[in-house]
Amino acid sequence: xxxxxxxxxxxxxxxxxxxxxxxxxxxxxxxxxxxxxxxxxxxxxxxxxxxxxxxxxxxxxxxxxxxxxxxxxxxxxxxxxxxxxxxxxxxxxxxxxxxxxxxxxxxxxxxxxxxxxxxxxxxxxxxxxxxxxxxxxxxxxxxxxxxxxxxxxxxxxxxxxxxxxxxxxxxxxxxxxxxxxxxxxxxxxxxxxxxxxxxxxxxxxxxxxxxxxxxxxxxxxxxxxxxxxxxxxxxxxxxxxxxxxxxxxxxxxxxxxxxxxxxxxxxxxxxxxxxxxxxxxxxxxxxxxxxxxxxxxxxxxxxxxxxxxxxxxxxxxxxxxxxxxxxxxxxxxxxxxxxxxxxxxxxxxxxxxxxxxxxxxxxxxxxxxxxxxxxxxxx
Numbered sequence: 001x002x003x004x005x006x007x008x009x010x011x012x013x014x015x016x017x018x019x020x021x022x023x024x025x026x027x028x029x030x031x032x033x034x035x036x037x038x039x040x041x042x043x044x045x046x047x048x049x050x051x052x053x054x055x056x057x058x059x060x061x062x063x064x065x066x067x068x069x070x071x072x073x074x075x076x077x078x079x080x081x082x083x084x085x086x087x088x089x090x091x092x093x094x095x096x097x098x099x100x101x102x103x104x105x106x107x108x109x110x111x112x113x114x115x116x117x118x119x120x121x122x123x124x125x126x127x128x129x130x131x132x133x134x135x136x137x138x139x140x141x142x143x144x145x146x147x148x149x150x151x152x153x154x155x156x157x158x159x160x161x162x163x164x165x166x167x168x169x170x171x172x173x174x175x176x177x178x179x180x181x182x183x184x185x186x187x188x189x190x191x192x193x194x195x196x197x198x199x200x201x202x203x204x205x206x207x208x209x210x211x212x213x214x215x216x217x218x219x220x221x222x223x224x225x226x227x228x229x230x231x232x233x234x235x236x237x238x239x240x241x242x243x244x245x246x247x248x249x250x251x252x253x254x255x256x257x258x259x260x261x262x263x264x265x266x267x268x269x270x271x272x273x274x275x276x277x278x279x280x281x282x283x284x285x286x287x288x289x290x291x292x293x294x295x296x297x298x299x300x301x302x303x304x305x306x307x308x309x310x311x312x313x314x315x316x317x318x319x320x321x322x323x324x325x326x327x328x329x330x331x332x333x334x335x336x337x338x339x340x341x342x343x344x345x346x347x348x349x350x351x352x353x354x355x356x357x358x359x360x361x362x363x364x365x366x367x368x369x370x371x372x373x374x375x376x377x378x379x
Contacts, residue, residue: 026105164211
């Protein structure tokens with residue numbers, strides 16, 4: 001089993017997973033258990049082992065709570081991934097066992113197991129070694145014999161074919177491959193074939209053909225698009241009507257047909273999952289902020305206050321920013337937070353737990369690790 005902690009700039013394998021069981025006399029929800037985990041362990045061993053500080057520095061991952069309630073009792077598990085040493089991990093586990101209340105209810109927490117995730121680290125190293133070797137082979141200067149062989153293989157690649165009732169330009173390996181690349185035009189197909197990539201198909205226009213929609217449901221599809229406004233628009237439509245898994249982009253201002261093989265391989269190596277594209281630093285699509293939220297944000301400038309909005313952008317509550325985290329943990333029905341301040345990891349974590357869809361503030365802390373179900377915006 002491979003387990004990783006994902007940060008703003010890198011992914012690294014954790015060392016241990018601590019799993020504890022709990023039983024609570026009463027009915028509580030996940031935020032109540034999360035609050036008890038952070039609250040009742042805070043200050044036990046100083047800032048070095050404070051859970052909030054450890055999350056900020058990436059030494060523990062996201063704490064997962066699984067629970068179910070029955071007959072006025074709640075039971076479940078607490079899962080904490082760590083990248084610390086054995087002693088620190090054991091202290092964290094013992095701290096979790098010391099929790100005796102969740103909200104107004106008495107509680108018992110017992111350690112179930114601490115799992116050593118060393119095999120995952122070995123797999124990560126092996127996979128990285130494969131990537132290094134692949135890049136090394138691409139960038140290495142070929143010998144004369146290799147040049148002749150490459151030229152000979154290029155001659156054998158064949159011509160651009162046609163696919164589907166729309167007669168879309170396609171590479172010869174499109175139908176035989178489980179992984180495919182979707183590009184914008186015929187010239188892109190030809191350029192990719194020069195680089196040895198022939199599991200390709202072109203959209204040939206702004207409207208996504210039905211054949212492309214069907215293919216993306218049957219195969220693992222990567223959209224390999226130009227780094228211009230046209231590529232942005234095609235990506236936007238693909239997100240709406242097709243089942244694209246990854247997105248790769250040409251350098252900004254260049255088209256795929258203009259890229260050399262090194263640039264194309266880099267675009268493929270740096271592809272990102274489509275559901276993270278909006279949060280990627282290389283994304284050219286910026287989320288639009290509704291006018292109702294912009295109006296609230298403008299009213300809050302210089303006030304150091306926050307406004308909680310429901311799904312219809314109607315105000316649930318207005319309060320000082322200093323009370324925001326505490327209020328979020330107990331207020332329901334929030335869909336958007338707008339405030340005059342800095343988005344911190346604590347606010348993001350609470351929003352994720354409470355299914356809050358959007359946070360709008362003055363700026364975002366550099367230490368924040370984005371989560372997929374919360375959109376972060378700045379004014």
